[in-house]
Amino acid sequence: MIEIDIKKSFKNKNEKIDFHFKTTIENNSINAIFGQSGSGKTTLLRLLSGLETPDSGFIKVDNKIWFDSKKKINLAPQKRDVGFVFQDYALFPNMSVIQNLRFAQPEKNEDFLQELLEIVELKELQNKLPDALSGGQKQRTALARAVARKPKLFLLDEALSALDNTMRQQLQDDIEKIHKNFKMTTLLISHDIAEVYKLASHVKIVKNGKILKEGLPDILFDESKISGKFKFSAKILKIQKADTIFVVTLLIGGNLTKVVATKEEVDKMSIGDNVLVASKAFNPIIIT
Amino acid sequence: MFLETMLLTFKVALITTIILFSIGIPIAFWLSTTKSKLKPIFETIVSMPLVLPPSVIGFYLLVFLGPSSLTGGFFEEYFNTRLVLSYEGIIVGSVIFSFPFMVHPIQSGLQSLQKSLVEASYTLGKSKFQTLFYVQLPNIRASLLTGIVLTFAHTVGEFGVVLMIGGNIPGETRLASLAIYDEVEALNYDLANQYALTLFAICFAILLIVYIINRKFSGVLK
Incomplete structure (x- = not known):
């Protein structure tokens, strides 16, 4: 010992x-x-x-x-x-x-x-x-x-x-x-x-x-303090307008992900910001 | 006469380099690792020959190594060696005068080596001595070579110290740089030119080889 x-x-x-x-x-x-x-x-x-x-x-x-x-x-x-x-x-x-x-x-x-x-x-x-x-x-x-x-x-x-x-x-x-x-x-x-x-x-x-x-x-x-939620820190790479909504491209741990956002939400964001992405209701599968 | 002087010059340079290489490594090692508050003082002493006029060093060597001085008297009595106006004298003078040219490159080589190499060697159970010889020195070959060559070339080129302490005795203390001066004074421009050109060519060749080898080393290491 x-x-x-x-x-x-x-x-x-x-x-x-x-x-x-x-x-x-x-x-x-x-x-x-x-x-x-x-x-x-x-x-x-x-x-x-x-x-x-x-x-x-x-x-x-x-x-x-x-x-x-x-x-x-x-x-x-x-x-x-x-x-x-x-x-x-x-x-x-x-x-x-x-x-x-x-x-x-x-x-x-x-x-x-x-x-x-x-x-x-x-x-x-x-x-x-x-x-x-x-x-x-x-x-x-x-x-x-x-x-x-x-x-x-x-x-x-x-x-x-x-x-x-x-x-x-x-x-x-x-x-x-x-x-x-x-x-x-x-x-x-x-x-x-x-x-x-x-x-x-x-x-x-x-x-x-x-x-x-x-x-x-x-x-x-x-x-x-892990709960049932998914929670990641991410970086905003791109904000694109698509019809009435916006698509935000995020970098999460080396992977690119797209997330939908409203006009009000996008107004508070700018490219390069570090943000937290959380999701409540979804059912993940683990692939091994 | 020409050949004798040239041979003497290179012999003095070679011996000076060998002496300085063996005492330069431990001193550079100590300077690169010490945390002593006196370090700046020692570094200053090592660097002094860079800035002092050679005649100042030569003068003090004459004073402190002369037969009537304590050190000079000691050497004369116990070793039957006179340290001024002699071959031994110019070796001592050269060693002191070229000191920083050996110590500086080795010290900075040791300091710029990745610290973790030394630490890794210590954690592997190797002593400071083993680490220095098997890890540190083999990985600062470029610095060692620089130290050796600068010392050698600098000793070949020295004038003031050798003149003061050596006294320009043909075959014993008259080195090539002094011979040039003598020949010019005697208006033997041809002979002076022979000395000068030989020194120029040799120094050029030595430095060129160093830069080429160093480029090779730095390509392999780091």
Whole structure:
């Protein structure tokens, strides 16, 4: 089990932000950190990995102390046994895929690396340099590299947010496979409710540098107050007159939708506005 | 005489470059990572040779390295080496004078490298030393090359410091740039031109190669 109770203040130009994270993480679980940008999710991972030092508090991993301000213990990132997957991949440009993985291993174990490459489907590309890879391939390399030293704690900092949907799903599958095979305690940051649902057994909702709520993924539903209604935020792209009514073209999460509006409604709109689209009475079907 | 002077010039430049490369990397690394409040002071000291007249540096080197000074006396007594009006002296002078030309490119190369590369290496359990040699330096090859070449070319071209501290002794401290001056003074324009043209051609070739290689590096990295 990992026990955390850490505080850290950051001084911005105008404001001081106080982070205080107090929580426990079960061994071998996948935990999603959910929250808006700027809420402190990345900071939490960086504090855990030792890339940032808390002002006070402690981090205890299976009774081993990683950080304790009172006992003046602060293990360097090198000594913490974590695998960190960075948002910008952070692959070493001078090393090929397999060299990146080899660099990460404390003791040589080529069989294990080949097994890893099999899981993330990079066997054929193992001698390529990172610059020759696509975004998804880079991220899979980064994933495999972080696992290569079999860390106790696996940290993913919005590892999937830069990828398109298909790529993202494949990466999610890879993370699932990796977890099934190696059972590392995992913390992953995500903005995506579907992703959290798919991968995580526990969710921690972070807001203003504190853990607001934690528990099973279901807690996300209380948070977003979902009712029977459909509700989306959208952007107005076009307003067209059609006979006596108007047709408004909206952009909702990458999809275009047309919605009918009256003259009075259109008068309040202008192109480029961000609006909320809600619908009460209709019967949606889910296609899988 | 011509060949001897040219060889001496390049030998001094080569040794200066090797010395500065080995001390420039740790200093640039320290400057790129330190959070010390004294950093601006150290950066100023490193940059001073850029703005100071070479004769000022030469003068102080003469004063502080002369046989009657503390440092000069120490070297003379324990290493039997005289640091002024000697070959060793112009090496010391060149190292000091070319300092920023090695440290600056390496420091800015290290600073402009993606921070997450270093952090990734640390989280993978690699020490600062391993990270510097296996991750940071291989990925700033262009900066390293720039540092090496600028130092070399700058040492070939120096005049004031070498004149002050070296004293223009043929075969020992007379470098090509001094030889040009001497030959012009003696109205040997042909020989002066021979030196000048050789220096011009070599410096041109070196810089050209650097720009071509750097273009290749920057195409591969980043």
